[in-house]
Amino acid sequence: MPHFPMKILLVLQGAWIAPRFDLATEALIMQTDDKGNPTGELREILLPGPSAEELCSLILKEGITHVICGGIEEGHYRYLTWKGLKVMDHIIGTSKEVVRHFLACGELDPETILR
Numbered sequence: 001m002p003h004f005p006m007k008i009l010l011v012l013q014g015a016w017i018a019p020r021f022d023l024a025t026e027a028l029i030m031q032t033d034d035k036g037n038p039t040g041e042l043r044e045i046l047l048p049g050p051s052a053e054e055l056c057s058l059i060l061k062e063g064i065t066h067v068i069c070g071g072i073e074e075g076h077y078r079y080l081t082w083k084g085l086k087v088m089d090h091i092i093g094t095s096k097e098v099v100r101h102f103l104a105c106g107e108l109d110p111e112t113i114l115r
Contacts, residue, residue: 002015002034004034004036005031005032005033005065005107006031006032006036006065006066007029007030007031007062007063007064007100008029008030008031008064008066008068008099009023009027009028009029009058009059009062009064009066009100010025010027010029010030010065010068010069010095010098010099011024011026011027011055011064011067011068011069012024012026012027012028012095013025013026014026014084015094015095015096015104016092016093016094016095017061017068017069017070017091017093017094017095017098018069018070019023019070019071020070020071020072021025021052021057021070021071021072021073021076022050022051022052022072022073022076023050024044024047024050024055024069025047025049025050026041026044026045026047026048027044027045027055027058028044028084029042029043029062030042030043030044030099031065032095032103036103036106039096046056051061052068052072052073052076055081059080060083060098065078065085065087065110066084066085066087066088066100067085067086067087067088068088068091068092068098068102068108069087069088069089070089070090070091071089071090071094072084072087072089072095075110076113078083088102088107088108088109088110088112089110089111090111090112091093091108091110091112091114092110092114093112093114093115094114097114097115098112098114101108101114109115
């Protein structure tokens, strides 16, 4: 189970993981310490509008290491993984459930559904 300092961004639509990366207008950023424990406060970000390019730019500017999202276009997925990020896609659930599961397991399999 990988535990190291992580900076995680969840792509949101309200309280849920957004179904599409390119249409999201909200994000949640959290950090963990080297044991995988949350540090600091969660940061909620309202984006000016839906834009996959703007979201990718924010992800790189913030030094994000892990991205949790719903559907994501192959080009954006490849770009973020090429930049060294871990992208966990096709995730369905509320941000609270997804964070809880991710912190407990240290990983999310593609197509994870949490209710």
